[in-house]
Amino acid sequence: MNAPTHDEAHGGTLGARLNWLRAAVLGANDGIVSTAGLVVGVAGATDDRAALLTAGLAGLLAGSMSMAAGEYVSVSTQRDSEKAALALEKRELRDQPEEELEELAGLLRERGLSREVAREAAEQLTERDALRAHARVELGIDPDDLTNPWHAAWASFLAFTVGALLPLLAIVLPPAGWRLWVTVGSVLAALVLTGWSSARLGAAPPGRALVRNVAGGALAMGVTYAVGTLLGAAGV
Template identity: 85%
Template sequence: MTPPTHDESSGNALGARLNWLRAAVLGANDGIVSTAGLVVGVAGATEDRSALLTAGLAGLLAGSLSMAAGEYVSVSTQRDSERAALSEEKRQLREEPEAELEELVGMLTERGLSRAVAREAAEQLTRRDALRAHASVELGIDPDELTNPWHAAWASFLAFTAGALLPLLAMVLPPEGWRLAVTVGCVLAAMVMTGWSSARLGAAPPGPAVLRNVTGGALAMAVTYATGTLLDAAGA
């Protein structure tokens, strides 16, 4: 292996964008399935449009806020870890510059460079920006592009909301006799799309992902609808 190049940096940036896209698809998928299960379950107990709308909106807000909060906490923890690692690297560079240079030479040698070339590259990288060199080669971190918890939280919130709106609108907009059929059809079609998209983004065969998505969505709606119907029959 070699030191990070422009092409490698571009590849890392592309990988980061793909990760965001995958997260958006998965967030939308969660919104579709959870909200579909909720409104279909309520539809099993009542045909009242206001009850369906209230339940759907409550589920949308609860789910999107929960996703945003969870993503914020998770990414904040990651960012704190990255900052701590950079702070420790700064300390080591300040207190043990020669040892850190040798460490960088060793890492570059392990990536396939000869000892002489690795030392020359390490010295050049250190003169240019020692912290950036160690952060990139040793830690795999770009000091200027640390993960942003607010961006992650908003992305999760919007993705979940976008997904949740589909089953909610499909349930409350059509005439009473068509609500369930339209919702199930829209949700299953959306499951096909999100399964295919997630597989393509991960360069995986789309068939298994689509099948898993459709089966999971159908099962969730079947279970919640049956539960709502039973509760209605029991007078709950």
């Protein structure tokens, strides 16, 4: 009889995957809400299709580039911190190896191993690859899988763009009399989906996430539409 096999992800791989998925959902959500607020606000002032398209495209490009730049800077800082921590750990292993061995054994004891087993495991891990052992156990870093700022930037750019396309297309494609209602309906439906997805990825009950997401998006559209209507009526 063959032993059962499975492809379940473990440890950092699963955690990293969930983080990327969560970031993609939140990026798409930002694209939906910010672009919807922009085009609905402009729709309150004018029903000119060219003006709506221009505003929507400007919001999409500005938002996606801003998200990408922000993620690149943030993740670059995180990567620099990881590299600095690894460099410091490498120096400590070179200058005080016995103290580092004791530290590793202590960390393993804190994870439930007995003193003797922890000491033996620390010695074996140190013989195999001391830096990798300390990076994973002490720092929680995988030296072979440091955060990549370019991956984060592109993921944020694409997620925001995909989200922003929905309200942009919804405001320019339907006939003038249907634009606002189609946009509001499609945006609220999309916010239900992203709220449910973010809750499921975080293993949280979806009810509150759905209410927060939909209420926030509806408020954003309501406020910008009211402002756009007032400005349009004032001839601004």
